[in-house]
Amino acid sequence: MTPASYPCPRPTDPGASEYALAFDRGQAVRLLVIPALFDEGHKLRHLCVEVMRRLDGSGIDSFLPDLPGTNESTADLNHLTLADWAAATIAAAHHFRPSHVLAVRGGGLIVPPGLPGWCYGPVKGSSLLRTMLRARVLSAREAGREESGEGLLVEAQEHGIELAGYRLGAGMVQQMQAASPAALAEIEQDVVGGSPLWLRAEPDYAPAQADALAAYLTMAVRA
Amino acid sequence: MPSTTDQQLRKILTDVLGLKPGQADGFAADTGLFGHLPELDSMAVAGLLTEMEDRLDIVIEDDEVDGELLETYGALLAFAEAKREAA
Known part of the structure; x- marks a missing residue:
């Protein structure tokens, strides 16, 4: 190798x-x-x-x-x-x-x-995104913040988002959501x-x- | 005969926790999950929920997920069974 x-x-x-x-x-x-x-x-x-x-x-x-x-x-x-x-x-x-x-x-x-x-x-890309969004919602809740996966997804498609330690741009989120x-x-x-x-x-x-x-x-x- | 929700849920936990075959057979209703198993962090729980949706053919809303749901095996199983009956 x-x-x-x-x-x-x-x-x-x-x-x-x-x-x-x-x-x-x-x-x-x-x-x-x-x-x-x-x-x-x-x-x-x-x-x-x-x-x-x-x-x-x-x-x-x-x-x-x-x-x-x-x-x-x-x-x-x-x-x-x-x-x-x-x-x-x-x-x-x-x-x-x-x-x-x-x-x-x-x-x-x-x-x-x-x-x-x-x-x-x-x-599917949407399934990968869903799991990462869910992890973020869960960890936010542990920290006492209330977020919703659906709300985050809408926002992420416009402005990008940080998920599982990855800073994703809006274009990445949009394309992931649609990808098969x-x-x-x-x-x-x-x-x-x-x-x-x-x-x-x-x-x-x-x-x-x-x-x-x-x-x-x-x-x-x-x- | 399709496998029961109980069997499928034990298989999912086996996969997520990397248990040996049969090890999850020992889970009882009061076996502690989230909070008792340090490896079940938020990413692992998120994977667990997505896998439950895929394999049990249910949809889990964010606001249904709280500490109690994941506290014990019995609570998680009761939730999954109720979801499937409602589906």
């Missing part, structure tokens, strides 16, 4: 690039992994990297790009929209030349077009076994899930 980067232009910096994790041995089968979004991205990153290690052992290259404004990126998330993330995955695809794509959870909302592949645990997963083959939890790691209150890792997901993908890319 090596750190790599891919050109990912910004309006203010056409020469900008973002980091990616890459297992690149010049194999014929090359998988672009589109990470889960927001806190789910953290909860699923360990699983994604372990799947990539296993695929590497099976002769499959894989690439996990940082989305602008997340992980190592210096871009300001507050100014980004879902469309910018979709543009970033297209830029990553241009650079890494994948043969297949694996989207994880909300990653299914920003899949580059034209690649065969899978989505593990697809979710791309038409990729769904990987259900039954295939992976155990319980979904994005639901865990405490981030966790399950080697057996990485084994199962990698085994499934190894067979599926050659089917």
